[in-house]
Amino acid sequence: MRRKSSGGMVSGNDAKAVAESYLQNLQVQSLGQYERKLCFELLESLLERYPNAVASLGDNLIYGICEAVDGEKDPHCLMLTFHIIEVLSRLFPDPCGPLASFAHDLFEILGCYFPIHFTHPKVEDANVKRDDLAKALMLAFSSTPLFEPFAIPLLLEKLSSSLPSAKVDSLRYLSDCTVKYGVDRMAKHGEAIWSSLKDAVFTSVDSVLSFNPESLEGLDLPENEIAAEALSLLQKLIVQNTKMFLDLIVGDEDIKMIFNMISSYETYHEIPPQSKQRLHAVGRILSTSAKASTLSCNRVFECFFSQLMNILGLSVRNSSGHPSSDEGILISKRCNHGALYLSIELLSACRDLVASSETIPAASAHTEETWKYLLQNFSPSLTMAFCSAFICTSEDTHNADMYFGVKGLLILATFPGGYFLIPKTVFERILVTFVSIVNVDYSNTLLWKLALKALVQIGLFIERYHESEKELSYLGIVVERIVSLASVDDFSMPFTLRVEALLEIGTSGQSYMLKVVQGLEGTIYANLSKVHGSTNSAEIVTQLLKCYSNKVIPWICCAKGLEDVLLHFAINIWNQIENSMVFHATQTKERGVLDVMMKAMKLAVASCSVEKQNIIVQKSYSILSSSTSFPLKELFLQEGFQIAQVVDDSSIRDEWILSLFAAVIIAVHPRTHIPNIRPMLYLFMITLLKGNVAAAQALGSMVNKLGSGGQTSSDCTLEEAMDIILNSSLWIFHNDRSPDIQAKMTVVHDISCTSLQIHAIVGLAWIGKGLLMRGHEKVKDMTMIFLQCLQPSGVADISHQEKSVSENSYELDLHHSVMKSAADAFQILMGDSELCLNRDFHAVIRPLYKQRFFSTMMPLLQSLVMKSEPLSRPFLFRASAHIIMDTPLIVVLSDTKKIIPMLLDGLSALSNDILDKDVIYGLLLVLSGILMDKNGQKAVSDSAHTIVNCLIDLIQYPHMMLVRETAIQCLVAVSGLSHARIYPMRMQVLRAIIKALDDPKRAVRQEAVRCRQAWASIASRSLHS
Secondary structure, three states: OEEEEEEHOOHHHHHHHHHHHHHHHHHHHOOOOEEEEEEEHHHHHHHHOHHHHOOOOOOOHHHHHHHHOOOOHHHHHHHHHHHHHHHHHOOOOOOOOOHHHHHHHHHHHHHHHOOOOOOOHHHHOOOOOOHHHHHHHHHHHHOHHHHHHHHHHHHHHHHOOOOOHHHHHHHHHHHHHHHHHHHHHHHOOOOHHHOOOOOOHHHHHOOOOOOOOOHHHHHOOOOOOOHHHHHHHHHHHHOOHHHHHHHHHOOOHHHHHHHHHHOOOOHHHHHOOHHHHHHHHHHHHHHHHHHOOOHHHHHHHHHHHHHHHHOOOOOOOOOOOOOHHHEEEEEEEOOHHHHHHHHHHHHHHHHHHHOOOOOOOOOOOOOOHHHHHHHHHHHHHHHHHHHHHHHHOOOOOOHHHHHHHHHHHHHHHHHOOOOOOHHHHHHHHHHHHHHHHHHHHHHHHOHHHHHHHHHHHHHHHHHEEEEEEEEHHHHHHHHHHHHHHOOOOOOOOOOHHHHHHHHHHOOOOOHHHHHHHHHHHHHHHHHHOOOOOOOOHHHHHHHHHHHHHHHHHHHHHOOOHHHHHHHHHHHHHHHHHOOOOOOOOOHHHOHHHHHHHHHHHHHHHHHOOOOHHHHHHHHHHHHHHHHHOOOOHHHOOOHHHHHHHHHHOOOOOHHHHHHHHHHHHHOOOOOOOOOOOOHHHHHHHHHHOOOOOHHHHHHHHHHHHHHOOOOOOOOOOOOHHHHHHHHHOOOOOOOOOOOHHHHHHHHHHOOOOOHHHHHHHHHHHHHHHHHHHOOOHHHHHHHHHHHHOOOOOOOOOOOOOHHHOOOOOOOOOHHHHHHHHHHHHHHHOOOOOOOOOOOOHHOOOOOHHHHHHHHHHHHHHHHHHOOOOOHHHHHHHHHHHHHHOOOOOHHHHHHHHHHHHHHHHHHHHHHHOHHHHHHHHHHHHHHHHHHHHHHHHHHHHHHHHHHHHHHHHHHOOOHHHHHHHHHHHHHHHHHOOHHHHHHHHHHHHHHHHHHHHOOOHHHHHHHHHHHHHHHHHHHHHHHHH
């Protein structure tokens, strides 16, 4: 039946013969489900592919279909039967044709399935959803107007059902039938439908309005599905038969009663909850009616808007076009809130109608429509009314006052069509009102946020509808005044609110954001020049740079095409640094100005193209090289004590320059050209020995991004850079250093040898991280240095395969803090950093680099632990813990049996020192992940006793609540292991957990209860197994 003409298509006569045989010989409902489904598929194909052939069968065909589908219950077959009836109705569209005499019988078959009740499908029916059946049945209901006498009464009856799903389905079916049946047939049921719709809306609309700023963007009522479907149906009915349904709405006694009721209550909170619900329902009904069409909008405004204006006591403009002189009285009295709410609903509907029309009203358009006339004449007095709602300062002012006032003004300000509908004076008065609230009423949090949100919505509206006339007013009144907040010296308004206002206004449009960015940058540059003599300037710069990093730069990156803004920002920062000659360390370091400036610089540079980055690098390098403390040409030829002395003579300004240059280097793309790399390497190495972490991170970024061999366009390859780094006598750990280099550097830097060693380890760690991430073999040299430092003598007993790396070992007298730094170097190597060496800063990242490092280092560390002295053992455990914690869990799970002894020993060895609490917590998280995994549970089953003992010791861990909580959670997970393994430890755990029940932290006590229940149930589990 489904063959095409090119593949032996069945002829019409043959199809008719098949249909006749089908009708004469098949008793479909006596067959099994699979055979019935085949029968229905055959019938569907005949109707769809051979309509003319089977239509000639007339009454016999319709009767046969009725007989075949009657009583069907299988979901798959029902999908086919509903579609068969839909296609059958299209086959006989004539209202006097063969289908007319069978319409009642067919609908009796369909009607028994409504509403669809299909909540517990069988496994084989899982691919048929209730919504699919409901939609198929709906299409069958609306397939022919001949079903109207039977369908509409049934749907109205089910609309009164107590089941929400039945109500929703009834409304959806009525919507579909309204369109398909036509105006004449539906008119007979008009009053009944209106009565049912009204009841559905009145009982389903929420009685509580939302007064938060987010609701200004759309509906301020929570969307109820029944109400939404009912209002959608109402709109279709009004479009189809405007006069009839508007007559019903205008003459409805319940609506009249609501209008009488609102006159009795002045404020919104005085209205009883049930009356509020009915008020909201009337508002939604009138709103839906008004935006159905221009004709309906005119009628609704004529009948209801005028009434509302009378209740509010508002007047129209006089003959001169100006408001009446008595409008000022509104400021001193409260308007009727019920009338304000209904007015807002009508105005919103009218605005949406204008916005959805194909042509926006122009100044030359006629004003014959009633709604236009009323809106133009009442808009000035309405503006005063809305203003009076929140200007009133009485003690009983509620959120509704502020919300209604702001929402009403927002709607008036966002009517499309320039100044044709809403005069320029009204629009600008609204803007001035909102800006005044933002500038002055910041102590009123809700009103302030509402006004700011409204200004943002107005800006978005102007951008969306290209309102060029209104844009000029918005720029002058809103943007310029809000931008000026950043530079105003009056600190009565909190600076955080100023920044929030700036950013919110900026997000309303690209042109506005550019103005905001210019204002922000101007204030940053102005205060940056004073930051070293003014505490306030330092605070302002810090806040604005944070704002620029966290909000402005991400917005610019998303906006596209604004790369030059970031380029100018970076260049201007360098210009400010170049022109600023006086720096006071105490005022800048305490407030973190340099840190936030480095972050902003990194983000700005990282977001630029390679070409723009080259410009920034050249600018920063020229300023760096012009500094008297950084003679880069000499650095190219010298090293040793003289270099250290030169750097020690550097000023605070020079340290800023070097740190900012390091930020640029961290953020650049691998293809970006960095001039004179060799002296840069020496400069960063010397600087990091003074504790400048940014210099260390810059070195790590350089070795990560430098090309190898002929793959680089710079003046130094990666191999050459690594030779300079590893062979430099600057390192305190270098075996070829001159005899007095350590003493000289200690004197020059005025720091202890221990601090010098720690700084060197940090620097090597960041360099090693850059190498590790790109998969370079030189990372082994770094790790061997760290392993040597983990031994008190500085000599590590490395296995045979690693001796080639450390054959020139030497002894160092290392302080405990140096050994701890060496252990923490592995955290730098394996951890993810937000400061550098990540994808945002264009790092070169080789896939699976953490997995490879884990597989290489863990056996080596396990070997060192077994041979280690008691003094170095905790540091080796700390190093291994960093590797375990930062390795993906799936990798740890694949090697659990080998890792678990190291992990448990680490937990025991590190539990005494408060400085190791974060490491303890990290290891517990890994253990928890293992215990929650099925494969992990199998792997640790043999170690259950050791795990339990270790966790019991941590239940009373005094230094961190999260450690105690996680240890108990792990004990709960252990209770799910093999019964034979854990049952002997049951009483031991129950005795230990008693102490945790008295823990001072509630979270720990709750987990202890769970743990006791889990372990107490083990005995009963054994009885049922």
